[in-house]
Amino acid sequence: xxxxxxxxxxxxxxxxxxxxxxxxxxxxxxxxxxxxxxxxxxxxxxxxxxxxxxxxxxxxxxxxxxxxxxxxxxxxxxxxxxxxxxxxxxxxxxxxxxxxxxxxxxxxxxxxxxxxxxxxxxxxxxxxxxxxxxxxxxxxxxxxxxxxxxxxxxxxxxxxxxxxxxxxxxxxxxxxxxxxxxxxxxxxxxxxxxxxxxxxxxxxxxxxxxxxxxxxxxxxxxxxxxxxxxxxxxxxxxxxxxxxxxxxxxxxxxxxxxxxxxxxxxxxxxxxxxxxxxxxxxxxxxxxxxxxxxxxxxxxxxxxxxxxxxxxxxxxxxxxxxxxxxxxxxxxxxxxxxxx
Numbered sequence: 001x002x003x004x005x006x007x008x009x010x011x012x013x014x015x016x017x018x019x020x021x022x023x024x025x026x027x028x029x030x031x032x033x034x035x036x037x038x039x040x041x042x043x044x045x046x047x048x049x050x051x052x053x054x055x056x057x058x059x060x061x062x063x064x065x066x067x068x069x070x071x072x073x074x075x076x077x078x079x080x081x082x083x084x085x086x087x088x089x090x091x092x093x094x095x096x097x098x099x100x101x102x103x104x105x106x107x108x109x110x111x112x113x114x115x116x117x118x119x120x121x122x123x124x125x126x127x128x129x130x131x132x133x134x135x136x137x138x139x140x141x142x143x144x145x146x147x148x149x150x151x152x153x154x155x156x157x158x159x160x161x162x163x164x165x166x167x168x169x170x171x172x173x174x175x176x177x178x179x180x181x182x183x184x185x186x187x188x189x190x191x192x193x194x195x196x197x198x199x200x201x202x203x204x205x206x207x208x209x210x211x212x213x214x215x216x217x218x219x220x221x222x223x224x225x226x227x228x229x230x231x232x233x234x235x236x237x238x239x240x241x242x243x244x245x246x247x248x249x250x251x252x253x254x255x256x257x258x259x260x261x262x263x264x265x266x267x268x269x270x271x272x273x274x275x276x277x278x279x280x281x282x283x284x285x286x287x288x289x290x291x292x293x294x295x296x297x298x299x300x301x302x303x304x305x306x307x308x309x310x311x312x313x314x315x316x317x318x319x320x321x322x323x324x325x326x327x328x329x330x331x332x333x334x335x336x337x338x339x340x
Contacts, residue, residue: 006171006216009164010172010174010214010216012066012111013164013172014174014225014236015234016062016063017059017160017162017175017176017214018109018212018227018234019105019106019109019111020102020145020160020162020176021176021178021210021212022102022105022227023051023054023055023058023098023099023101024051024055024146024158024160025227027050027051027054027098028051028152028155049146050094050095051098051146051152052078052146053080053083053095053145054098054099054102054145055145055160056076056126056127056130056143056145057095057123057126057127058099058102059076059130059141059143059145060072060074060126060127060130061118061126062106064129065112066112073132073139073140073141074129074130074131074140074141074142074143075130075131075132075133075140075141075143075315075316076142076145076316077314077316079127079131080128083095083124083127084124092120092124095123096118096119096120099118100117100118103118108233108234109228110234130143134315135168136168137167137168138166138167139164139165139167140164140165141162141164142162142165142315142316142319143163144159144161144314144317144320146159147159147160147161147288147289147316147317148287148288148290151260151286151287152287156287157177157179157180157286157287157288158177158178158287158288158290159176159177159288159289159290159320160176160178161173161174161175161289161316161319161321162174162176162320163320169217170217170319170320170322171216171217172214172215172217173215173319173320175213175289175290175292175293175320175321176211176212177210177212177290177293178209178210178227179210179290180209180211180286180290180293180294181209181210182209182226184297184298184299186209210226210227210229211225211226211227211293212226212227213243213293213297222243222244223241223242223243224242224243225239225240225241226239243296243297244297245295245296245301246295246298246301251278251279251280252279252280253281254300254301255284255299255301256270256274256279256283256284256300256301256302256303256304257283257284257285257302257303258283258303259287259291259305260286260287261287270304270305273304274304284299289317289321291303292318292321292322296321
């Protein structure tokens with residue numbers, strides 16, 4: 001019974017993240033270079049967009065619909081304080097429109113859509129309900145609606161990250177990476193080239209990028225499937241394929257990931273450390289938890305981040321991407337022999 005329930009939770013989580021990625025793609029396509037009023041800055045100077053609030057509302061509403069609101073506890077990054085201000089009417093209207101448009105497509109993903117158009121209060125309540133206190137006991141979902149918002153507003157890499165935690169351990173994780181290519185060799189192309197090729201290629205063309213990676217604790221397996229695009233319908237069985245971490249154990253042939261922004265991690269310190277332990281390849285610099293996706297699929301072997309003094313990591317920045325027992329990205333550092 002427990003395995004069956006967990007399998008259903010994973011199945012629903014993957015479908016929900018697929019929908020959330022679709023929402024993000026629509027917002028990002030209209031955001032890059034215009035619609036700057038849809039971007040706000042939080043107290044910590046990090047950006048937040050219509051997509052952040054929209055995804056949080058959609059995930060909250062869908063999980064509650066599938067499992068019952070009384071059975072769903074969510075810890076997420078955003079709240080609706082900004083949207084509730086009197087001067088945020090236009091922003092709130094954009095969120096309402098985005099959420100309702102996304103929810104109307106739920107049947108395409110095998111999920112139920114609301115019977116009526118949702119209003120402002122229902123959506124604000126859905127966002128604010130993601131206020132679980134977490135803790136080492138019990139079960140709760142952890143959500144980062146748009147991890148790597150800076151990359152998102154630039155039209156670059158970002159991730160939708162959803163995890164389920166039980167008694168302090170991640171038991172399933174789902175990473176949606178809308179701009180991360182299905183094939184490693186495509187990493188050499190700039191993201192703008194993807195958009196061009198996607199426009200020029202037919203609906204079945206292989207240039208449509210984006211993937212969702214997911215796994216469940218204890219299975220020993222991790223899977224990847226392409227995003228569902230406008231022309232597609234969700235079909236997990238025919239599209240998913242198993243992924244594996246790299247088998248490379250020699251630092252000279254290993255690739256390490258690090259954040260794009262120097263403000264998030266010291267590139268000079270990382271470069272010095274990489275050289276001292278024998279790493280010779282150029283780093284893979286990407287925004288967000290996409291770094292975990294790269295390692296999970298074997299595109300890189302190591303993730304290094306050395307945050308500035310005083311910076312505190314948040315649970316939603318890591319929960320979906322790292323866990324014990326081969327959830328998505330098992331630790332591999334112990335397989336490297338550093339030094340003599």
